[in-house]
Amino acid sequence: MAEHKRPTIQVISAHSGDFVWRAGGALALYAERGCDARITCLSYGERGESQGLWKQAGMTLETAKSKRRAEAEAAAEALGAHITFLDLGDYPLRVDDAGLDRIVAEIRDAQPEILLTHVASDPYNRDHNAAHEATLLARQVSQAAGHDRSTPPIGAPQVIQFEPHQPEQCGFVPNLLLDITPVFDRKRKAMECMSAQSHLVEYYTDLGLRRGVQAVRNGGGESITQAEAYQRVFPVVGKVLL
Amino acid sequence: MAEHKRPTIQVISAHSGDFVWRAGGALALYAERGCDARITCLSYGERGESQGLWKQAGMTLETAKSKRRAEAEAAAEALGAHITFLDLGDYPLRVDDAGLDRIVAEIRDAQPEILLTHVASDPYNRDHNAAHEATLLARQVSQAAGHDRSTPPIGAPQVIQFEPHQPEQCGFVPNLLLDITPVFDRKRKAMECMSAQSHLVEYYTDLGLRRGVQAVRNGGGESITQAEAYQRVFPVVGKVLL
Amino acid sequence: MAEHKRPTIQVISAHSGDFVWRAGGALALYAERGCDARITCLSYGERGESQGLWKQAGMTLETAKSKRRAEAEAAAEALGAHITFLDLGDYPLRVDDAGLDRIVAEIRDAQPEILLTHVASDPYNRDHNAAHEATLLARQVSQAAGHDRSTPPIGAPQVIQFEPHQPEQCGFVPNLLLDITPVFDRKRKAMECMSAQSHLVEYYTDLGLRRGVQAVRNGGGESITQAEAYQRVFPVVGKVLL
């Protein structure tokens, strides 16, 4: 990672909850190591990922957004991460040129070594696809010397897909099992901030245990109890084979 | 890697030349770091990979084997690696139960953290497939508590495929570009030992340059000039995302 | 299927003829069983799927649309299905936010258990891709509690792809062969309504026979003579394995 600044990890999240369940461990891990951990939420998930809220009488889009924002901010804080909201709308999430420019600005400001985002093709949720595509496209534009001469281009950050809800249906094949055992208490706290989706806390705790068992089976140390699964988009460049 | 012994990297090579062109850099790199670098040649490539030799008058299988062996030993020495020959025959390479047991014995003796071998499906050369299959099968048998109680089972070493001659036709998609710049002189020396295939020296030097350019493009440092491409079979387990 | 209302099957068709050739049997079968069979045509196929019409002197877009509409209505009637036209244009078919909202309204009105549509990627006809994507996206938006509070969200209908003209080039792998033998006379009548494409009647009759032979080969009863091939997008949930 670059030496002249704190290493940076940046999550591009379609909705304001995704980063907690899918990449909360990675964010906490890097934050704890002194890295700059950032989250860019493209939408609040106000229309489609707030089913609980809409059961309340008198709910409005603005209230839904505001409640989702408060939860996400609390979760980000629990993880030690910084969060930004672009409010591009959900169900559907559409990233036009103006939206893209804002994502590019976020990425150029972060100068990340690592971008985390959704899978390329989720049949259940096309907003995830839109976030994936926007991440690759914004990464490319961020590299262009001729784009917005007032901010500096970036290098070639790795892009890593986090685990979708139904991995096999999305073509997700993990090539990295990240040991998040040391920071799982922080992830748990962050998950507990998402009051509208509290039934998911046990679900994702169990998933982490399962990925932890697989990590041990794939040669990780016996001490691993919680892991997150990831799929890197680009080849890793390195000096070691493992 | 395990701490009680020198870390070990082991190549399972279908023919006696494959390890030089495809994994010579990795072997040299690990040898230079004090690791145990081992090569297990399943055959000498005596029938199908010694086209030059067979143009010589009076060539016999035994002479072909012996010349191939001498070259491979010289190349292994140049890389700092230890080499063994199982002489299972080539074109076709067939691994029966006895052959499998010998590969298992080699693996249990090595107790490797990393196994390097061929791709799963090469339409040009089914011996490569046979070596791939034998590696996965021998790894599994090596783990079995009930197999050969006189030697200890292994853990769960990563298996990594090295680059075939025509990568796209073999479904090879690199997920690791290994920087071999610091040891390229050793790889070059090893390649030059393969007198029967001397035309390949420039070819694989050029390929290394091309993979080096890609390594830089994928975020590696500008100092990389030579790289080898690899595809890991199992997910990596780790504490970092890069 | 839901018990409080007639089960519903809904086809999302890029052009006004697609539903006849590709899903006519399914529509007739469900209609005959008393289900609500609906067709939503995103365009008339007026520019690109009416080659015969454009050979007539003085043809205009409006006349082409009107003729295509009349044929499609006759075909739908022959199948016992209800048909709607959204007139979003063809070659290219583009579904913007307003178009998407109209498709969502159609789906919420239908509350279907099954959505039938095109494959994800047809290299010959990108309108088919657009219809596939619109179907998945509209399904997702239709589920969102926060979208259009005046109409009720839907559940999780299965999405099933019908057979494209050149299946292998489109990545189409049938996982369902539907026996349409009992209603083939209706499908034939519907096909005969498509006067502009009358050469296709024999072609699709033959295709049905071929799929019927395959149905028998895959364990269906000997009485099957006509079948349609389908590929489900989502896993089936059930109490039986067959």
Add this chain to the structure above:
Amino acid sequence: MAEHKRPTIQVISAHSGDFVWRAGGALALYAERGCDARITCLSYGERGESQGLWKQAGMTLETAKSKRRAEAEAAAEALGAHITFLDLGDYPLRVDDAGLDRIVAEIRDAQPEILLTHVASDPYNRDHNAAHEATLLARQVSQAAGHDRSTPPIGAPQVIQFEPHQPEQCGFVPNLLLDITPVFDRKRKAMECMSAQSHLVEYYTDLGLRRGVQAVRNGGGESITQAEAYQRVFPVVGKVLL
């Protein structure tokens, strides 16, 4: 299913434990409905799947087999299924012509409508591949009029792959989520018979819950709490789309 005899479901299992964790629910479900539920174990998993046993002093292959057999018989009984052992050996499992003939004899005797077996390619365990291949090959030979004229050929039973331990690494994409809620107590009892692998009981109970949640998400009724995931090899032939 055929009407002249009890419908039959047959599992072809590489090792004597696989059927419990991966298809125990399906077996119990079909047994409870009065079907003939059969298990054909190709090996006992005596060498490679009995790690606990080999920690006991004086363990021998024969003792390991005998203990594994007793456990598997108890588990089969708990599920209401009949079990046979072919004792072809494990790690590696190799099916030669004689072994194949015995599998064919089992299949012809069972005349199954459904065959359940392993995935085609499991990088961790090639015995699973061998069982998959043997199932497809034995099915084909069982259909041949000219094979063993003393037993009757079979029809065209569906072949269904059950879930491997690390599904994404095996290319497993479920296209069927089977509701096993009504028989989960039987599956749990069967799992508890596998004393050598007792740590897996909770693991597979949790996996069943996760597949149950997915079943509900894919349109199954809210009452589903336990499911098993399956991938059918052949197209389903039917009269319905769901």
Add this chain to the structure above:
Amino acid sequence: MAEHKRPTIQVISAHSGDFVWRAGGALALYAERGCDARITCLSYGERGESQGLWKQAGMTLETAKSKRRAEAEAAAEALGAHITFLDLGDYPLRVDDAGLDRIVAEIRDAQPEILLTHVASDPYNRDHNAAHEATLLARQVSQAAGHDRSTPPIGAPQVIQFEPHQPEQCGFVPNLLLDITPVFDRKRKAMECMSAQSHLVEYYTDLGLRRGVQAVRNGGGESITQAEAYQRVFPVVGKVLL
């Protein structure tokens, strides 16, 4: 193609009927052009592809083989091709080292520019897989300078897969549609020689029509009425793009 001898096309056929239905047009086309068209039948299909014969009283393996042989010879003659039978057995077809050596001898004798064979993976019929694998392996061994010094090695013939019965289930994606219109009468005559499978004559006539329609749709001339679909294994090397 080589200039010093007649260009040669060689079919490696698992059973004695496959070449007629799947590659009869290609054989007739090349024969008519003065090429050497050869068929190597690995088995007679005596056990599994002679269902009609086994309904006759007193049928034996030898009689089945002899009838199948007679039919295949008549069909080959109708196509203008030369045929050889290796009698390696079917259901299952197993190619051991001796069998492989015989296939190699056939290939070295033919010195073909083109090898036609089955797909790599047919879930319905593993003999097809065995023939595919044997073809690739025998091609490789035929190239080896050190194999059987009494016969000359071959060059690098293209390998082309012909169409299986259920193409989508076998991963078959045609990249070549061969116009067989001028020789279809010969193919029809050859098909009519296969009296035990006479129901297939209409089926494959219809399939040829369908592939012919696709050929026209893919830019072929309007005069094409019959085509065969093929998938090349290796890249074509040429001086033109079409």
Add this chain to the structure above:
Amino acid sequence: MAEHKRPTIQVISAHSGDFVWRAGGALALYAERGCDARITCLSYGERGESQGLWKQAGMTLETAKSKRRAEAEAAAEALGAHITFLDLGDYPLRVDDAGLDRIVAEIRDAQPEILLTHVASDPYNRDHNAAHEATLLARQVSQAAGHDRSTPPIGAPQVIQFEPHQPEQCGFVPNLLLDITPVFDRKRKAMECMSAQSHLVEYYTDLGLRRGVQAVRNGGGESITQAEAYQRVFPVVGKVLL
């Protein structure tokens, strides 16, 4: 190819340099044979593919475009090809309805037998995807009888993908190796026109050599020293198998 006019090959290039490195040989080859070789540049690559230019003081978009245009015109002239610029913008390249109509007009004017363009999915550069999609969509619209009645529809030209920078990461599997040995001097001259990217000249010369070696290995004549790799999208229709 059509006989009433000169055969035409048309490249649809995302940026103004792509056609040189990736299809320069094909263009020169066809031009030399008297064909009409055309290039349609969707953008100049002014923002993202002119990194060198943007290091110059006072660079502006207009200057960058103008310099890129001059280079591309010189390269096209060296190849004997005609070039057009649509100036749709880069990083990101977006093709709206107006842009699509202009591409359609170019294609209808050219009436090409062959369209060359980028791969479908390049994770490094989404402009390449946009160009691929625009090519397929414009081809389809160009075929529509009802589109722009003042220009004639086209037939069914083949679409061929040229080689991306990192082929394995883009799913590129060559099925054609084009011998460009006779025109390599022209390609080299064209490459040397691209002064802003002069470091690429050696890189692509080396790549051509590597593809040339592969062409020989795949059965091409020994005289091939330079080749370009291509992947056809549609099946070839022909009278020969090679």
